[in-house]
Amino acid sequence: EAGVTQFPSHSVIEKGQTVTLRCDPISGHDNLYWYRRVMGKEIKFLLHFVKESKQDESGMPNNRFLAERTGGTYSTLKVQPAELEDSGVYFCASSPLGGGHGTDTQYFGPGTRLTVL
Amino acid sequence: AQSVTQLDSQVPVFEEAPVELRCNYSSSVSVYLFWYVQYPNQGLQLLLKYLSGSTLVKGINGFEAEFNKSQTSFHLRKPSVHISDTAEYFCAVTVPGGYNKLIFGAGTRLAVHP
Numbered sequence: 001e002a003g004v005t006q007f008p009s010h011s012v013i014e015k016g017q018t019v020t021l022r023c024d025p026i027s028g029h030d031n032l033y034w035y036r037r038v039m040g041k042e043i044k045f046l047l048h049f050v051k052e053s054k055q056d057e058s059g060m061p062n063n064r065f066l067a068e069r070t071g072g073t074y075s076t077l078k079v080q081p082a083e084l085e086d087s088g089v090y091f092c093a094s095s096p097l098g099g100g101h102g103t104d105t106q107y108f109g110p111g112t113r114l115t116v117l
Numbered sequence: 118a119q120s121v122t123q124l125d126s127q128v129p130v131f132e133e134a135p136v137e138l139r140c141n142y143s144s145s146v147s148v149y150l151f152w153y154v155q156y157p158n159q160g161l162q163l164l165l166k167y168l169s170g171s172t173l174v175k176g177i178n179g180f181e182a183e184f185n186k187s188q189t190s191f192h193l194r195k196p197s198v199h200i201s202d203t204a205e206y207f208c209a210v211t212v213p214g215g216y217n218k219l220i221f222g223a224g225t226r227l228a229v230h231p
Contacts, residue, residue: 004160031217042121043161043207043221056216091160095217102149102211103168106219108160 002026004109006092012115018080021112025074025094032075033095033106034067038088046090049075050097082116089113119144121208123222131230132200138193138225140182140208148210150191151219152182156204164206167191178202203229 005024013019025032034046046065047057051072060067064083069075079086093106124139142148149168153161165176172184182193191208208222 033217033219035219035221040223042223043209043219045218045220048216048218056218059218093161102213102215102217103166104217105163105166106217108153108155108162110158110160 004092004094004107006090006109006112008112009110010113010115012117013082014117015084016081018078019082019114021077021079021090021092021114023075023077023092023094023109025092026107028096029094029107030072030097031095031104031106032069033093034075034077035091035093036088037091037111038085043091046077079114082114084116087114087116119146119148119210119212119220121210121220121222123206123208123225125225126223127226127228129228129230130198133197135196136194136198136202136227138206138208138227140191140193140222142189142191142208142210144189144210144212147213149213150182150184151209151211152176152180152191152193153207153209154204155207155224161207164193198227198229200229200231202227 007022032049037043045059048055049069066078089111091111093108095104120143151166152164155161167184175181209219
């Protein structure tokens, strides 16, 4: 079974440009999460989809970030316009729709390393 | 609010030696506790988790962790490490009844030397 995949693996853009990150969760996983790790710091939660609906977007830093999940399958995270502080590694994770309530094991992709110059 | 502190950013150790990676958390409510590992160029994978019951939790690859409520700690241990254990280890918590949002520590890089 394929794991969580993310594309691209690396992206280097200039300040002010737009970048779109893509995440394909494990097939059948209704929960999809985005996290970000700024260099050397902790991994921070951005948002959580259940199917195509945003369950929790409390971690989204500002309105330059837009996440979508088309048809409850893959998800995209767009940053427009990108700023220097957006640099970091963006992780996507997925889990099946199950008991939830904080107990689920999340399966992570390898991340997209975004560098904003 | 919850927070997680991993006391060591880097831990060097020789092969076959024991290792302990420390994790403390802060929370006004009960939490679930997790350890994830990230091998080079891979995603994070779950090592083990504590939800309830026995405070000693065994995970994959010979790792175990002990939940200590009074000390708000969840230290990860392995009695004998291998070169292949070289990776970054993340301690994390979630809140029961929440939406599975993981709150991570800053990570500990374990470097196993021959």
